[in-house]
Amino acid sequence: MILALLHTSPAHIPVFDALRDAAHPGLVLRHVVREDLLVRAGESGPESVADDVLSLLRGAARDGAHAVLCTCSSIGAVAEESAPALGGVPVLRVDRPMAARAVATGDRITVVATVRSTFGPTVALVEEEAVRAGRAVDMRTLYVDGAWERFLAGDRDGYLERVAAAIDTVTDTDVVVLAQASMADAADRARVTGLPVLSSPRLGLDAAVLERVAPERA
Numbered sequence: 001m002i003l004a005l006l007h008t009s010p011a012h013i014p015v016f017d018a019l020r021d022a023a024h025p026g027l028v029l030r031h032v033v034r035e036d037l038l039v040r041a042g043e044s045g046p047e048s049v050a051d052d053v054l055s056l057l058r059g060a061a062r063d064g065a066h067a068v069l070c071t072c073s074s075i076g077a078v079a080e081e082s083a084p085a086l087g088g089v090p091v092l093r094v095d096r097p098m099a100a101r102a103v104a105t106g107d108r109i110t111v112v113a114t115v116r117s118t119f120g121p122t123v124a125l126v127e128e129e130a131v132r133a134g135r136a137v138d139m140r141t142l143y144v145d146g147a148w149e150r151f152l153a154g155d156r157d158g159y160l161e162r163v164a165a166a167i168d169t170v171t172d173t174d175v176v177v178l179a180q181a182s183m184a185d186a187a188d189r190a191r192v193t194g195l196p197v198l199s200s201p202r203l204g205l206d207a208a209v210l211e212r213v214a215p216e217r218a
Helices: 012-023 035-044 046-062 076-081 096-105 116-133 147-152 156-167 181-188 201-217
Strands: 002-007 028-033 067-070 091-093 108-113 138-143 175-178
Touching: 002 012, 002 046, 002 201, 012 028, 012 181, 012 201, 028 046, 035 046, 035 116, 046 067, 046 076, 067 076, 067 201, 076 091, 076 116, 091 201, 096 116, 096 175, 096 201, 108 116, 108 156, 116 138, 147 156, 156 175, 156 181, 175 181, 181 201
Parallel strands: 002 028, 002 067, 067 091, 108 138, 108 175
Antiparallel strands: none
16 A cells, blocks of 8 residues: 655654554555645645645645545645545545544543644544534643744754643643644653543554555455
8 A cells, every 4th residue: 555645844754654664564655745835824724725735635646645644734624625636545634533532532622732723723623523423522722832943943852842741731621632743752751641642643544544445345
């Protein structure tokens, strides 16, 4: 199977390569990185990059991808909406399985993010999954001030420590959702909270593989 991944940061490449090596060694990953998409989506809204996203997805399909996984939560909905134009090639957003898991875990859900533009798409996704599951959810959000600047400066440890410290302040909730794939490793650094902390990379990659494999087994 060939899976194309649409990233808005090159930092995601080793994360997904490691997950592939650990759980899906036969999987071929093709990484497409467009950092400008996140910047433009934050400035003008996700729909402002819809044409570019569609062009990238079509290119991945032409190059032989069996499925495409969008790893950026800010443009995930735009990517999903482009799927009908790809002639049957599935397009998945990496955070949808995480949102479904969060809804199944509890009613009080706290979304943590380091980029403010991520809150809208992530909260909307969790609420969509709640409707699908017939559940009512109480959504809260927590912005990690100053963390994204560290990420952009290449200070990954400083970035993750800020996120972990923020997670440790969360109380009165059933589950914590890390809105961005870049935040995933912060879950292991959180030392105080005993709450479930969900991140998207592993769940999203597993779902993308199953999306392609399940029809072939049917």
